[in-house]
Amino acid sequence: AQKVTQAQTEISVVEKEDVTLDCVYETRDTTYYLFWYKQPPSGELVFLIRRNSFDEQNEISGRYSWNFQKSTSSFNFTITASQVVDSAVYFCALRPPGNQFYFGTGTSLTVIP
Amino acid sequence: SQTIHQWPATLVQPVGSPLSLECTVEGTSNPNLYWYRQAAGRGLQLLFYSVGIGQISSEVPQNLSASRPQDRQFILSSKKLLLSDSGFYLCAWSVGYYNEQFFGPGTRLTVL
Numbered sequence: 001a002q003k004v005t006q007a008q009t010e011i012s013v014v015e016k017e018d019v020t021l022d023c024v025y026e027t028r029d030t031t032y033y034l035f036w037y038k039q040p041p042s043g044e045l046v047f048l049i050r051r052n053s054f055d056e057q058n059e060i061s062g063r064y065s066w067n068f069q070k071s072t073s074s075f076n077f078t079i080t081a082s083q084v085v086d087s088a089v090y091f092c093a094l095r096p097p098g099n100q101f102y103f104g105t106g107t108s109l110t111v112i113p
Numbered sequence: 114s115q116t117i118h119q120w121p122a123t124l125v126q127p128v129g130s131p132l133s134l135e136c137t138v139e140g141t142s143n144p145n146l147y148w149y150r151q152a153a154g155r156g157l158q159l160l161f162y163s164v165g166i167g168q169i170s171s172e173v174p175q176n177l178s179a180s181r182p183q184d185r186q187f188i189l190s191s192k193k194l195l196l197s198d199s200g201f202y203l204c205a206w207s208v209g210y211y212n213e214q215f216f217g218p219g220t221r222l223t224v225l
Contacts, residue, residue: 033211043201045216052211091157093214099145099164099207101214105156 002027004094006104013082014112021077021107023092029053034068034075035093039106045091051075082111115140119204119217126224132177132191134220136204139185144206146187147214148179151201163187199224 003026013019025034036048049059051068059066063080079086092104116139126132138144148160159172161179169179176195180188187204201221205214 031211033213035213037216043203043219043221045203045205047213047215050211050213095211097210099162099170100159101147101207103157 002094002096002100002102004092004102004104006090006092006107008107009105010108010110012110012112015084016081018078018080019082019109019111021079021090021092021109023075023077023104025073025075025092025094025102027073027094027096029096031097033095035095035101036066036075036077037091037093039089039091041088048077079109082109084111084113087111115206115215117204117206117215117217119202119220121220122218123221124223126194126222128196128224129193132189132194132198132222134189134202134204134222136187136189136217137185138206141185141206141208143184144208146181147205147207148187148189149203149205151203151219153200157203160189194224196224198222 005024032053034051037045038048039045049066056068065078067076087110089106089108091106094102118137145164147162149157150160151157161169161171163169163181166181176191178190201219203219204217207214
């Protein structure tokens with residue numbers, strides 16, 4: 001079965017704090033891709049990152065970083081020095097072989113000024 | 114560059130009325146196309162996806178249907194809307210075997 005779990009439904013942090021969004025996935029496939037998307041209040045989902053199952057190197061892009069650990073089936077997303085503009089719903093997704101994407105239920109992040 | 118359009122942006126319809134939402138993609142060929150629905154405060158529910166003209170896969174049995182009359186056009190329809198059809202409808206496209214999806218701006222549908 002393919003499944004993505006984002007256990008954190010809502011998170012609130014004060015501006016400039018660091019915050020980590022958790023993502024745990026389930027798949028029996030050895031080849032797959034993982035993704036993170038941001039959904040701001042406007043509604044459109046914005047693609048943030050793609051990771052393949054054979055690359056466990058962490059990635060950093062500005063204030064964003066991603067930690068992929070195959071041993072724990074996790075693909076966590078950290079925002080450093082959060083800003084009000086980071087307030088959004090964040091979705092983690094899994095794409096095993098095929099055409100379907102499996103999304104988590106999302107984590108709503110509120111950054112308080 | 115690739116662009117995805119959805120219209121209308123918002124729609125208010127009475128129960129029992131028909132529905133037609135349209136999605137078009139520019140700047141790419143042979144995309145996989147997807148329709149998702151997002152209820153208020155909830156996650157994404159995959160409704161339909163298509164890998165080519167006339168090829169539709171349905172994920173959730175309901176009163177909605179989808180069609181793909183052209184390579185880059187994807188239409189979501191209903192003959193009679195239900196209250197439970199209210200939500201935010203997102204169209205998305207992807208190409209290749211493992212690439213990411215790109216989403217349109219969405220349509221907010223309210224059924225009264």
